[in-house]
Every structure is written in C-alpha cells, then in structure tokens.
Amino acid sequence: xxxxxxxxxxxxxxxxxxxxxxxxxxxxxxxxxxxxxxxxxxxxxxxxxxxxxxxxxxxxxxxxxxxxxxxxxxxxxxxxxxxxxxxxxxxxxxxxxxxxxxxxxxxxxxxxxxxxxxxxxxxxxxxxxxxxxxxxxxxxxxxxxxxxxxxxxxxxxxxxxxxxxxxxxxxxxxxxxxxxxxxxxxxxxxxxxxxxxxxxxxxxxxxxxxx
Numbered sequence: 001x002x003x004x005x006x007x008x009x010x011x012x013x014x015x016x017x018x019x020x021x022x023x024x025x026x027x028x029x030x031x032x033x034x035x036x037x038x039x040x041x042x043x044x045x046x047x048x049x050x051x052x053x054x055x056x057x058x059x060x061x062x063x064x065x066x067x068x069x070x071x072x073x074x075x076x077x078x079x080x081x082x083x084x085x086x087x088x089x090x091x092x093x094x095x096x097x098x099x100x101x102x103x104x105x106x107x108x109x110x111x112x113x114x115x116x117x118x119x120x121x122x123x124x125x126x127x128x129x130x131x132x133x134x135x136x137x138x139x140x141x142x143x144x145x146x147x148x149x150x151x152x153x154x155x156x157x158x159x160x161x162x163x164x165x166x167x168x169x170x171x172x173x174x175x176x177x178x179x180x181x182x183x184x185x186x187x188x189x190x191x192x193x194x195x196x197x198x199x200x201x202x203x204x205x206x207x208x209x210x211x
Contacts, residue, residue, distance in 0.1 A: 002066070005031055006052045012040050017090065022068060024053055033068035034089075036096045038177075058089060067093070073145060074101050080141070084133045086126060095119050098173060100181075102148050103159075109139045115160065118173050161195045162202065171206055179205050 007026035012035075015021055020037045023030050025047075033053055035043075043051065053068035054075040067089060069075040074096060081092035095104060098119040107115045108131055116127035141147075159180065166176045179202040183189055189201060 002055050002057050004052055004054045004072075005033070005068070006050050007031070008047050008049070009043050009045050009051045010047070011045055012043060019090070022053070024051065024068070031066060033066045034093070035068045036074075036093055038097045038100075039070045065089075069096075071101075073147065076141075076145075077101060077105065077138075080134060080137065081130070084130055086129060091119075091121055091126075094121060098177065105138050105142055105147060108134050109142070111135060118163075158193065158195055158198065162198045165195070165199050166202060166206075169203070171210075175206060175210060176202070178209070 007024045010023040010025050020040045022033045022035045054072045056067045058065045111131050113127045
C-alpha cells in the first residue's frame with residue numbers, strides 16, 4: 001500500500017469524463033495520479049519544487065489506479081465515501097471537488113441533502129444514503145482528528161443563501177465555489193454577515209473572470 005508519494009509535478013492534464021491527472025516524477029519514475037480538479041488548479045508544474053501527494057491505490061480491471069490528495073484528511077474522507085454502497089471513486093472525487101473538506105463533512109453531519117445534491121451525479125436518494133451511513137462516523141472522525149466544524153470564511157448558512165442567489169442568476173456551482181474561495185481571503189469581507197455584500201462582490205469577481 002502506497003501511503004504517499006513525494007516528487008516533482010511534471011504535468012497536469014484532463015482525460016475523458018472530467019478526470020484530472022497529475023504526472024508525479026519520483027526518482028525518475030513518472031506516476032500517473034488522478035487528483036481533484038479543485039486541488040489541481042493550485043498545482044504549478046515544476047522540476048524544482050517537490051510535491052507531497054497522499055494516495056489511495058485501487059485495483060480496477062487488473063490495473064492499479066492511484067488517487068491523490070493534498071492532505072491525509074482528504075484521502076481518509078475519500079476512503080470513507082467510497083465505502084458507502086453505490087459510491088464509486090469518481091463520485092467521491094466529485095464530492096470533494098464541489099465542497100471543501102470541512103464543508104463537506106459539515107454538510108453530511110448536519111444532514112443537508114440539498115447541498116449534497118449540488119454535486120453532479122448525486123441525486124436525493126444517493127445523498128440520503130451518504131448521510132445515513134456516514135453521519136455518525138464523520139462526527140466521531142471529526143472530533144478524533146480535531147477537524148474544524150467548517151472552513152474559515154463563509155458561514156454555512158450564509159454560504160447557502162449566496163449560492164442559491166448566484167445559481168438562480170445562472171452561474172455554475174464550480175464558478176460560485178471559485179468566487180467564494182477567493183473572496184474568503186478578504187479579511188474585511190469575512191466580517192460581513194449580510195449576504196448581499198457577498199453576492200455583490202461575487203458577481204463583480206465572476207464578471208471579471210467570465211465576461
């Protein structure tokens with residue numbers, strides 16, 4: 001079992017079905033690793049700086065497939081997700097791409113079906129199954145690992161209101177998450193509890209990125 005790899009991120013590319021692949025060179029051997037697109041967007045290919053990738057290996061159709069994550073916690077959550085009946089590796093990756101780790105855990109623990117169904121391919125019944133099987137486990141896992149109850153930046157209730165408004169305007173879930181990820185780094189905006197302030201800033205940012 002490969003717990004992690006540390007090497008140079010040589011290249012990142014897309015394969016069919018929205019799979020994001022990273023080639024990681026470790027001691028002159030290139031490993032092909034599927035990684036969440038959310039993380040891949042922050043990886044800069046380099047032959048000078050090494051990258052540590054926490055991995056999960058899976059044998060599929062007599063082939064060894066490696067999945068890679070930025071942290072051990074993300075890798076462990078991925079493993080818990082694929083242990084749920086009917087949840088495969090691609091759906092687990094999609095869940096991690098749609099929501100940051102702490103938000104995803106909070107969403108499951110709080111039983112928020114609507115928020116889970118924002119992930120492409122996750123319907124109501126699938127979301128309910130994830131919550132049923134993982135709610136108690138993730139609550140205990142979060143306490144045991146001292147994981148924050150939610151990520152810094154946008155409070156869960158506030159974020160839901162922002163997302164609903166932006167979705168109604170026509171922005172995609174991925175575009176909204178990108179905007180909120182950027183805006184959450186603004187210390188002044190973090191102090192705002194009025195969703196209209198966040199929505200206004202998000203629209204301004206999105207308009208620049210997607211004119």
